[in-house]
Amino acid sequence: MYDIKDIVTAVKNPRKALLELNRIYHRKIRGMTGIKVMEEDWDNLIILDACRYDLFEEVNTIDGELTSVISSDSSTSGFLKHNFADEHFPDTVYIAANPQVQRHEIGSQFHDCIRLWETEWREELDTVPPESVTDAAIEAQNKYPNKRLIIHYVQPHYPFIGETGQDIDHRSVTGDGIIEGGHEVHSVWDLLESGSLEQELVWKAYRENLELALPQVDHLLGELRGKSVVTSDHGNAFGEFGVFGHPGGVYTNSLVKVPWLVTESNSRPKIEGELADQVEQQIASQVTDRLKDLGYAN
Secondary structure (H helix, E strand, O other): OOOHHHHHHHHHOHHHHHHHHHHHHHHHHOOOOOOOHHHOOOOEEEEEOOOOHHHHHHHOOOOOEEEEEEOOOOOHHHHHHHHHOOOOEEEEEEEEOOOHHHHOOOOOOEEEEEEHHHHOOEOOOOEOOHHHHHHHHHHHHHHOOOOEEEEEEOOOOOOOOOHHHHOOOOHHHHOOOOOOOOOOOOOHHHHHHHOOOOHHHHHHHHHHHHHHHHHHHHHHHHHOOOEEEEEOOOOOEEOHHHOEEOOOOOOOHHHHEEEEEEEEOOOOOOOOOOOOOOOOOOOHHHHHHHHHHOOOOO
8 A cells, every 4th residue: 555655755755656566567566486496397496687688698608508598586585585595595505695595594404504704705896796705606516516596796796896886986875884084975876877887888787797706617517416507586677767776676687687508518416405503603793784885885
């Protein structure tokens, strides 16, 4: 139900009203739920965070069968909720570079959850680099030869770590979430929307992030056993329908159409399932800092 405050907001901000109508139409009228990744056939699921299908199709050189699928949401939060919340996956290990996994208490339902933002965070980049994710995934396969693996890279999600991206002054405004003088923290998408950054420049930096991640994914695929899928949790908008970044619950192609690249090795592992006894460490302050570095609001 909507009250008079919502109506006033819609009048003052028609774009916000249109996005809400988009959510209502696709969720409640069309009943859009998107793909349920845990119900699909794979041994290794490689997630490239915030990767648009059209860019992946253009840049990718990895051999395999490429199709597109519709993600369950247009944000990491929604993707995690719709795919993993309130269920248990004792046959799966989650290797995560994005601290949203802990923010949404995703982890205890897996056999193990390897939190790379705790051990592999690069302060000079304000993120976990792709090579650290690749190394951790290879190590996890050796440790858990009979488990499905979910390998969640941060890239192409910003901060941008390529040559162009590191010249964009966007980490200084997100940084640790604190700006001298107490100014409001803006993400790179806020800066793009306001015209403070040129779209061509941000797109180039975004593309570079994917180009840096894909060789690592290709190397990883050469090490993994079984059937692997390369996909994304959601896409990223560059002004389509007035949307920038990846707000949750918005159903446009740029945000929910994602790659689904299937590759297979000669043999598949025998997958076994049991939950490991593990103590979940909640390091709230560190998670909050890492999420701010990635541009997520409190």
